[in-house]
Amino acid sequence: MADIAELIDDQLAHDLNGTPELAKIRHLVPSVGTFFTSLPLEQAFFVQDAKRAISSRRLVSPSFNDVRLILNTAQVMTLAGGEERLQLVTLDGDVTLYEDGKSLTADSPVIPELLSLLQRDVHVGIVTAAGYADTSGAKYKERLAGIIDAVRNSSTLTPEQKRGLLVMGGESNYLFRYSVEQGTLVYVDQAEWVLPEMAAWEEGDVQGLLDLAEEVISSCRHVMNLNGEVIRKDRAVGIIPLPGKKMVREDLEEVVLGAQRRLEFSAVGRKIHFCAFNGGSDVWVDVGDKRLGVLSLQRYLGGITGRQTLHVGDQFASAGANDFKARLAACTVWIADPGETVEVLRELCEYMDKGHARFV
Structure with missing residues (x-):
């Protein structure tokens, strides 16, 4: 070692x-x-x-x-304990903060650890593949109600520390930040945080990427007779299981790799960054990726570096894993379930309190 x-x-x-x-x-x-x-x-x-x-x-x-x-x-x-202070911790949603398809409820053991980070003046950014184009953030508020309520009701966090809670949705497409005045998440206009390389994307190319992804996924559904329904969103397209049905892992991986290969060799795929991933029970192709999501948060928060950022996620295998590209923007830890997230955040706060001398 x-x-x-x-x-x-x-x-x-x-x-x-x-x-x-x-x-x-x-x-x-x-x-x-x-x-x-x-x-x-x-x-x-x-x-x-x-x-x-x-x-x-x-x-x-x-x-x-x-x-x-x-x-x-x-x-x-x-x-x-490094010379550069940790300023930002970003976390995946499903399987990292809560079980797959569930929500962050008030009784979650990860909430006290997230509050501990905020109390230490570390920004907490939830970078999730879940993409909801509604600028009211209603769906994000519903799924993340536990931490939003905990921040609102906290008597120990300062107003500035409360504003340290952010949500980047759809990999890198929708940004929300906690507002002390409104007591909840509020939408941040894209012009305030979008990276120059993302701002240069043509809308026609974005939709062309989604059109091609939808074509590939629909073809896979037909050829493999999958028990799924193809869904098109504002910045994503995917296949989800039909009610009461499921798709096996091998079929999901086939869809991911098929979409990834087709898009990588396409004209629009060379212009627009995308992420094709296996969500465990479904497959999605998103415009953008978590590298861009983390980089956007770093830029929005004043120029935080990769050495001052930690990304926590469960999907770091190279094929069909949407946390993988976050390695290009930040330090990372690879967890297997929400219980490990609690442990690693608790470990982090303990080392922050004990300081560098604890382990050198």
């Missing part, structure tokens, strides 16, 4: 010097992505070893989940 941490530090140094191609880790693992911070992997290993008895096992080798959780701990350690 210490050796790997040194390789990451070597890459960071070469990136800073403008010689990324000389980093040792890029020669060992050519497909490696971007690292925004150092990772204290040795210290993180000892933390997870105490919880999971990794070094005490004799018949079961370290697993994918062991490694995933070690990396998670290392990332929150360095963000909590």
